[in-house]
Amino acid sequence: MTRLYGPQAEADPYGLYERLRTEHGPVAPVLLHGDLPAWLVLGYRETLDVTRTPSRFSRDSRHWKDMREGRLTADHPLAPIATWQPVCVFADGQEHERWRGAVNDGIARFDKRGIRRHVTECANQLVDHFCAAGTADLVGQFAEHLPMMAMTQLLGMPEEYGPRLVSAARDMLRGTETAVASNEFVQETLRKLVARKRVQPGADFTTWMLEHPSGLSDDEVQQHLRLVLIAAFETTANLIANTLKMVLTDVRFRASLAGGHMTLPDAVEQVLWDEPPFITILGRWATQDTELAGQPIKAGDALVLGLAAANMDTAVRPDLDAPIHGNRAHLAFSGGAHECPGQDVGRAIAGTGIDALLLRLPDLTLAVEESELTYRSSLMSRHLTSLPVRFTAHRPRRPELTAGPDADGQTGSPAQSVVIPAPSRAPAPSAGRSSWWRSLTNWLRRS
Template sequence: MPPPSGPPRGRSRLLGRCPAVALYGPELDGDSLPALYEQLRRVHGPVAPVMIAPGVSAWLVIGHREVLRLTREEQDFSHDPRHWTLLREGRVPPDSPLLPIVGWRPALLYTDGQQHRRMRTAVSDALAAIDGHALRRTVRASAEALIVSFADRREADLVPHYARRLSLQVLTGLLGLDDRNGQLLAQAIMGVIVTNADSINASGRMDSILRELIKEKRRRPTGDLTSALLNHPANLTEDEVLHNLVVMFVAGHQTTVNWITTTLRVLICDPGFRSSVSIGHLSVDDALDLVLWRYPPTQNVPARYATRDLELGGRHIRAGDMLVLGLAGANQDPEVLPEGGTPVVGNRSHLSFGAGPHMCPAQDPARLITRTAVDTIQHRLPELELAVPESELAWVRSPWSKGLAALPVRFAKPQLPHAPEHREPSAQAQES
């Protein structure tokens, strides 16, 4: 679709008058950002002016009610970055590390209305066709093989040695990639997400790997997500298949790593919660939901773009302004939390999967993968404990992702599977 017509609009008047806080830089990590969100809430309310890169302004929406409006009202808040004033006016450099994340792609994440519904139907149908029982067996087998690979050492870092390798093996298998190209794809995607000077090159490497995959699956379709998208009645173009695969991998890989490791941290570091899960008073799903409330694997999501001048959270938003979904901030909005600030068990009104027409279509397989990963390690390593003080655990430095940089643990004799029926991770996966 062409860029919106009409004269270019400047930034919101309030965005020019209010001091905008930098939402980038190495000093921002999982430890400092929750306090920043609360400071922004006190000073600015549910919608706060921020800078997401030098010279690039946006609104960070951290009110629960306001995020719901942002996600549900497509007529006022578009996914299409071609509405973005700064981009239309040439004020975002073409080599900006933000563009691999917010630049337009022919994928469901960047479209609205009928075009979005057509692509979402194809993606949702492909995901719905996944055999849950087979996926659970695959995850458990991969998880047990990984545990076997480090069991003799009686210690491991569960971020690179377990969660990252497990997520990579499972997701690349679902896409139909082999281990080597799956590893290369994961490296390229991480290069895009970190938003640095190499992000543009990483985006090119990512596209190249997926184009080769698409060619192969056109020649020899199998029961994977790529083949399902290529053969769906929605008749997606090759570019649409490629970029929807990018969205699925980006949305699935690091968030799964974060969800697994943060849940394990909660279970290791909170003996009371772990005991309640062990004796059946609480379930692993309760632990998963606690993490989604307190430590959502994706804490901020770019972006929506105002299609007209309007009011949101007491702020005057101009047509063409960018709005960032502050999921972590919205989950801690005092207006939706019960007294004491802790969600009740079974409450899934968090916004970690988004809301509205663009709510994540992969919630069920994501939960199945994460639950199985946590269940398996709890069963095989029942005496798991941290190898460092909890205060030394650090979060990844990113304004977008919320995950542990490392989770070093030690354990007593593991409860290993009796038969050597689970394949070892490939050499490429071991290098991650």
């Protein structure tokens, strides 16, 4: 049986999905970490069937046979994301409605214009840290930090928590040997936040959850903060990085956007179809013996939703190379009652942040060949390890900032003066690329 973990699976997950589809059809038997058996749902219609029938496929992981029989131990790499917790993603029915209702109401109170203003300011702060250098890594210095900067503010957390939370979140989602410890760091950070907001409430998501009429306990609030923080961080960081990569490398995209046929929101949706932030989601668990696409599913079996594979299902998308304009029928945010409630906030953070970056750095170009870009993959996520770029160096808006977060989340010390590299250290882009970026910048300013 094929493993969904390990070097071979992580090297080319998209290729693996297509091989499994060829061998088994829209539902394939696979092995998870520790060789725990599961079913990978590859088909678009089959994924919707699973997400829309909780009576057959529950989100409650206590149905999982391997968990009941003790094979998912406390130190198992999947324990942080699969062990049942008092949060809406592990519930169905009335319990789900109570928890999900509190989350929905809290998200609905966000000031969308306020989010965009804050994200624009955060993006400009990040650009200030590296704009004098003429080069940057847009993953380690931008995409990975912008969502956490935005979310810490929305949750009412001190900004200095951001860098360590970025590292812990990535580690936890990769299912590494230190994933359990990283999860504990996140939990302890949020535990302290909830305790503080009980006595010092504010205009933030944490306070709104504590004050919600459903009467959530401190533990319920903490667990939902973890859910929102981790999901928003990972999905939005990947969405920003993948969209920027598309802007810099995809000829079809550049021609379409420069010609006015594709807006930046359209580009974001294209990326959500082609490279969704979560490539799979674990999971659903069968409540009874049933059948799915001809495969015999037994009660207690685990199912992994193959979101990336479902988006590439030719049964609903015959021409995979054709651009998709304004179509949100993708499964990047799952489907059914558990579809991501914060997807519009994620879109706002990604779109606003990219907009601000492109306006500050209109001659941005890729500093390496596209073939040199590398990815890191895990069961649920596939993300760029770096996105090296170059641009014309210029002084930051805040001159004291010359060194920002590096790939490890560390921040350099403010310098007394800014030294702008000589032109030879920051090669100018080609005339063709510069002209395209100028058209894009003008379009963004007009829209």
